[in-house]
Amino acid sequence: MKKLLSLLLSVTMVAVLLAGCGATTDTSVTKTKQSSKTTSVRSGKDDKSKVLVIYYSATGSTKAVAQTIAKTTGGDLFELVPTKPYSDDDLDWTDKNSRVSKENKDTSLRDVELEYNSVDDFDSYDTVFIGYPIWWGIAAWPVNSFVQLNDFKGKAVIPFCTSTSSGIGDSGKLLEEQAGSGKWQEGKRFSSGASSDEVEQWVKGLNI
Numbered sequence: 001m002k003k004l005l006s007l008l009l010s011v012t013m014v015a016v017l018l019a020g021c022g023a024t025t026d027t028s029v030t031k032t033k034q035s036s037k038t039t040s041v042r043s044g045k046d047d048k049s050k051v052l053v054i055y056y057s058a059t060g061s062t063k064a065v066a067q068t069i070a071k072t073t074g075g076d077l078f079e080l081v082p083t084k085p086y087s088d089d090d091l092d093w094t095d096k097n098s099r100v101s102k103e104n105k106d107t108s109l110r111d112v113e114l115e116y117n118s119v120d121d122f123d124s125y126d127t128v129f130i131g132y133p134i135w136w137g138i139a140a141w142p143v144n145s146f147v148q149l150n151d152f153k154g155k156a157v158i159p160f161c162t163s164t165s166s167g168i169g170d171s172g173k174l175l176e177e178q179a180g181s182g183k184w185q186e187g188k189r190f191s192s193g194a195s196s197d198e199v200e201q202w203v204k205g206l207n208i
């Protein structure tokens with residue numbers, strides 16, 4: 001059943017993209033006004049770690065990848081949590097009246113307020129992984145405000161994403177444009193059910 005749903009999702013996504021109805025790449029959003037209270041979720045391995053793994057995950061796939069990256073690097077984890085989380089109905093991209101469908105259609109609705117949009121001692125990290133699901137071919141927009149509000153100067157930034165079938169495409173490049181700072185790498189796409197071995201192998205090959 002899950003495989004069938006994935007297949008249906010892939011086929012429909014391709015159809016949507018081919019029909020030119022995919023997400024626009026206008027990622028400009030109004031910067032959120034919420035306070036930049038800080039919380040970081042430490043992996044507990046090494047307080048002096050210079051690796052930070054930031055991610056947004058609506059249904060857990062990107063979260064699993066982020067956890068493996070943090071475990072492999074000994075880095076800290078930081079989850080981006082919308083103040084108004086997405087319910088299953090909100091995520092129903094087959095319903096043109098759902099929250100994501102409306103946000104996809106109207107970029108002005110993509111300014112998703114986060115519980116926290118800054119990280120303790122952000123300056124101390126040299127390498128920042130940033131993870132997200134692919135939504136209509138681009139990074140899920142809850143990551144946008146964090147990327148826009150933080151200074152990545154002097155950091156290596158490594159995007160990663162999960163998707164049913166789409167590649168990472170220009171998602172990292174679009175985030176880099178929004179950030180305006182940092183040494184952004186090409187990044188990596190994983191399938192929704194990627195194994196921790198696959199993620200670990202990729203991370204080890206980065207020589208961080």
Ligand SMILES: Cc1cc2nc3c(=O)[nH]c(=O)nc-3n(C[C@H](O)[C@H](O)[C@H](O)COP(=O)(O)O)c2cc1C
Pocket residue numbers: 009010013056057058059060061062063091092093100132133134135136137138162163164165166167191192
């Ligand atoms: C609104 C929405 C749009 C999506 N768009 C795409 C897409 O364009 N291409 C694709 O391969 N998968 C797409 N997916 C599937 C997700 O990228 C995939 O399930 C991802 O692994 C979910 O990650 P998460 O569990 O961390 O939220 C979409 C899912 C949703 C909810």
